[in-house]
Amino acid sequence: MKLILAIFLAFGTIIKAQNSRDAETLFLECKDLLYKKPSESAVISEFLSKNSSDDNDKIKALLLLAESYLLRGDYNSASEKLFQCLELSKKSSRPENEFQINFLLARLCDELGIDFSQLYLIKDEKEITQNYYEKAIKSYSNSNWNQTIKNLKLFEKQKNKSFPELSNFYYALSYSNLGKLDSAQYFSHKIQNDTPYYFYAKAKIPSSGKEFDKNIDYLELLKPIEKKAQDIWLREEIYQLAINNYESKDQEKYREFCQLQTALQDSLKSVKENARIFFLTKISQKQDEILESKSEQQKRIIYFISIAILLVLIIGYFINRKLNQKQNEYEKAIKEAEEREKFIAENKAQESAGKIVIPDKTISFLLEKLEKFESNNDYLDPAISLNLLAENLNTNTKYLSEIINTYKNKNFHTYINELRINYIINQLRNNPVYLKYKVSHLAEEAGFSSHSLFSTVFKQVTGHSPASFIKTIKSE
Numbered sequence: 494m495k496l497i498l499a500i501f502l503a504f505g506t507i508i509k510a511q512n513s514r515d516a517e518t519l520f521l522e523c524k525d526l527l528y529k530k531p532s533e534s535a536v537i538s539e540f541l542s543k544n545s546s547d548d549n550d551k552i553k554a555l556l557l558l559a560e561s562y563l564l565r566g567d568y569n570s571a572s573e574k575l576f577q578c579l580e581l582s583k584k585s586s587r588p589e590n591e592f593q594i595n596f597l598l599a600r601l602c603d604e605l606g607i608d609f610s611q612l613y614l615i616k617d618e619k620e621i622t623q624n625y626y627e628k629a630i631k632s633y634s635n636s637n638w639n640q641t642i643k644n645l646k647l648f649e650k651q652k653n654k655s656f657p658e659l660s661n662f663y664y665a666l667s668y669s670n671l672g673k674l675d676s677a678q679y680f681s682h683k684i685q686n687d688t689p690y691y692f693y694a695k696a697k698i699p700s701s702g703k704e705f706d707k708n709i710d711y712l713e714l715l716k717p718i719e720k721k722a723q724d725i726w727l728r729e730e731i732y733q734l735a736i737n738n739y740e741s742k743d744q745e746k747y748r749e750f751c752q753l754q755t756a757l758q759d760s761l762k763s764v765k766e767n768a769r770i771f772f773l774t775k776i777s778q779k780q781d782e783i784l785e786s787k788s789e790q791q792k793r794i795i796y797f798i799s800i801a802i803l804l805v806l807i808i809g810y811f812i813n814r815k816l817n818q819k820q821n822e823y824e825k826a827i828k829e830a831e832e833r834e835k836f837i838a839e840n841k842a843q844e845s846a847g848k849i850v851i852p853d854k855t856i857s858f859l860l861e862k863l864e865k866f867e868s869n870n871d872y873l874d875p876a877i878s879l880n881l882l883a884e885n886l887n888t889n890t891k892y893l894s895e896i897i898n899t900y901k902n903k904n905f906h907t908y909i910n911e912l913r914i915n916y917i918i919n920q921l922r923n924n925p926v927y928l929k930y931k932v933s934h935l936a937e938e939a940g941f942s943s944h945s946l947f948s949t950v951f952k953q954v955t956g957h958s959p960a961s962f963i964k965t966i967k968s969e
Contacts, residue, residue, distance in 0.1 A: 516541065516550065523557050528564070528659055529687055531723045535561040552581050552590045559597055563604070566725040566761060568768030571601055572775055579779075596624050605769040612776060624648075629663055638667040662690045669698040689727055696734055729757055849895050855888070859896050862886045872912040873940040879905045913939040914954040921966055928967060932959045 519537055526534035534557060541554035555574045562571035578594050598612065629644035645660050645667075661683040669677035681694040732754035739747040813819060866872065866882070882905075883893045894905055901908050917939045920927040927935070936947035951959050 531561040531564045548581050548584050549587055552578050556593045564724045566764055569771050572772045605765055605772055633663055638670045641667040665694045666697055693731055851892055872909050875940045910950045911954055914951055928963055
């Protein structure tokens, strides 16, 4: 029976591991397709989001799906997926997920012309990590090529493996615009597998001499591709590139691409306006839910406070009724408090010159406090000193020093050091893990400022070095 159970568990573990590997393979494929074929990437990420049992995997899949929709200009669907991510992230809080959610929300707001501050109840603007990839795209849009390259390099340092990007594409375009054609060609070569981006970059990089017409060749290659290009931004850029190249060379193609660009811009304008209304409505609904939830929480708090007050009043009534001596005890407590304050004030006063005479009450009080000091292991504090301990015990250093000398038969430093060493000896004998610690760590645990001082005091107290003492315990 036990053998059958073991086989079943082993089989289950293998199946689970296999499923985990399959899911990871699909995630990698999904990320690889995101910029090449966003619609195919969306199919895989939709499957992963519906079939993942782990909330973290669901969020990863939904984020890929949201970005796929953003690329294709389906802003309503992107909004839906991002709000699903926000709900799931309440249960599974991962920094990399928060980073991506914040980034895509900011990107969606930027696309739709919405101020991110309008999400004040949903997301705090301070939560957004400085994302240099987004800044690189913006600086590229503003024709600041040097800043684009600088931001891309900064992005590489903070790069999150789960974060898809086209850094090499923007490197190629920026270097091209700066006239650094060798660097532009180098980075364009790195995106050969991303066909639309590659041909666009090659068409943008100026040719010279006999290769002058190659820009047009790449532009011609883009013509069948642009209809399949799912990245809305890239499609619009292809149209503009074609318009610039054909304006003085081929009026028919020039007019064709002007019409295509106008149709795309008109379509996007309508889509973005509808998406803006949809997104703002979702924000409003979400923030109403948050406010309602907070209102319910406040009501519950007020309810519990009211119940607590009522219980306190009832308990107070019965206590007052049963304890006839309450007033006397209260007066007695006041009197004791006054005596204690007087006692503390006396202890803090400087004693007169000559022989120290300590009141019996003070002796008892301080011995009791020292006992508590020892039982709480407060002597392990590296900062402990005679002055600090005297202040903590509401007395002066002379009283404290005299009592330690008289009742502990040692001066303050010896008293503290022996307490620390005895603590470590007790741990070594009763807690096996301490036998594995280095001497420097034992010194730190005991509150000593240095390894050498600890070793010296340890040998004074035990007659053995720490290493020798540990070896003896292990042999026992």
